Amino acid sequence: MKKQVLLINDLAGYGNVALSAMIPVLTYMGCHVCNLPTALVSNTLDYGKFRILETTDYMRDTLAVWQELDFQFDAISTGFVVSEQQAKLIADFCKQRSADGTMIFVDPIMGDEGSLYNGVTEQTAAHLRELTTVADYVVPNYTEAAYLANVPYQKDGMSREEAKALVMKLREIGAKSVVITSALVDGEHAVVGYDHRRDEYFLLPFEEIPVRFPGTGDVFSAVLMGKVLAGEPLAQSTQKAMDAVKNMIELNRNAPDKYRGLPISSCLGVIDG
Numbered sequence: 360m361k362k363q364v365l366l367i368n369d370l371a372g373y374g375n376v377a378l379s380a381m382i383p384v385l386t387y388m389g390c391h392v393c394n395l396p397t398a399l400v401s402n403t404l405d406y407g408k409f410r411i412l413e414t415t416d417y418m419r420d421t422l423a424v425w426q427e428l429d430f431q432f433d434a435i436s437t438g439f440v441v442s443e444q445q446a447k448l449i450a451d452f453c454k455q456r457s458a459d460g461t462m463i464f465v466d467p468i469m470g471d472e473g474s475l476y477n478g479v480t481e482q483t484a485a486h487l488r489e490l491t492t493v494a495d496y497v498v499p500n501y502t503e504a505a506y507l508a509n510v511p512y513q514k515d516g517m518s519r520e521e522a523k524a525l526v527m528k529l530r531e532i533g534a535k536s537v538v539i540t541s542a543l544v545d546g547e548h549a550v551v552g553y554d555h556r557r558d559e560y561f562l563l564p565f566e567e568i569p570v571r572f573p574g575t576g577d578v579f580s581a582v583l584m585g586k587v588l589a590g591e592p593l594a595q596s597t598q599k600a601m602d603a604v605k606n607m608i609e610l611n612r613n614a615p616d617k618y619r620g621l622p623i624s625s626c627l628g629v630i631d632g
Contacts, residue, residue, distance in 0.1 A: 361391045362588045363431065367449055368438030368577070369411075370396040374403035375620035376574035377438055381581040387627045388585035393432070395421060397449075398441045403573045405618040413441045415448065422452055434462040436584055437490065438577065441478075446486030450493075457493040462588075465494040465534075466580050469503045471541070473512040492533030495555075496587065498580055500541040504529060516543025522551045523560055530555075536593055538583065540576070550601060554593035561594040565601055570612045574620040579604050582630055603630050 364385055368377040378394050385392050395418055401410040435453055440446045453463050467487040470476050475484065488507050491497050497507075505512040508528035517525065522544045529537045530553060538552040549564045579600045586596035606629040607621050614622070 361389060362433040364390045364392050364584070364588070365432040365435045366392060366394045366438070367397060367435065368394070369398040369400050369441075370394070371400045371403055373401065374573065374618070375623050376403050377577055380574040380577040380620065380623055381436070381438075383624050383627065384578060384581035384630065385585050387630065388582070388589070390585060390588065393430075397439055397445055403618055403620060405573050411441070413445070415442060415445045418445065419448060422448075431459075432456065432461050434464060434584065434588060436464040436466065436580065438466045438580070439468045440483060440487065443480060443482045443486060446483050446490070450486050450490040453490055454493050457495075462495045463493055464580070464584050464587075465490055465497045466576070467491065467497065467499050467503050467507060469499075469506055471500060471502050473502055473505075473514060475506070488532060491529065494534040496536045496538065496584075496593070497529055497534040498538045498540065498583065499529075500576070501539055501543070502541075504537075504539045507532065516546065519544055519562065522549075522562065526551055526553045526560065538593070538597055540579065550597055552593060552597060557592060559592075559594065561597070563594065563598055563601065565605070568605065568608050568612070570608055570617070572608060572611070572614075572617050572621050574623075575604050575608065578607065578621065578623065585630075599630075602632065606632060 366381050370378045382392050396414050399412040457463050469479050484506050526537045535555040540550050542549050547564050548567050551562045553560050582600035582603045583596050607626050610626050
């Protein structure tokens, strides 16, 4: 039976990011995908000009209707959050569904390279930290992990011991399993994590490709989620997500308009590789 998955993220009118990236991936992987947009975005932000329509009122009304209709989900994935009010709404909803047995995946989109994104406040970060307390799987980048754990961001990276300690700090907050991306560990690019089902810590090195497409993090999260829901171990799911993103980038590295994101629908087959 197909897994019923709810994606809570933004929707871009032009560009393959967030919901536009995750829906085709998880549909291809055999999930029945529902979505709740946190914002309507004119286009990917890389173009420099954009418009964002916050959808908090719509979200609140939609969740109330879904509760009346008794819609159920096997898993929920959270991504971009526009405001403090929205962060609290999502946190409350996920807490309720977690108590009923729904699996919660949290991508706490807050910042990168040591800083919070424009418009992300410390209060929003606090709500995302609260959401992390009910996460079965939390998937921050290194910057976001440092903010969640209230530890200093180290520009020169971490040692293996420090990386493991950061993973465990996120577990102390309440996350069951952890995957930290974009980490620099002993001078090497790596993804580090912990699988609560196997009581297993892992470190997966990778070579950084000097090509940037927006939305690669969304593809990574979607593939990882699909593999976990299919019953694969977290380390294996993470490696397959890393490989899928790498292969998609390699296939499209000469694309003339990279700001648009990856042409995901045309290269979904790499997920099976």
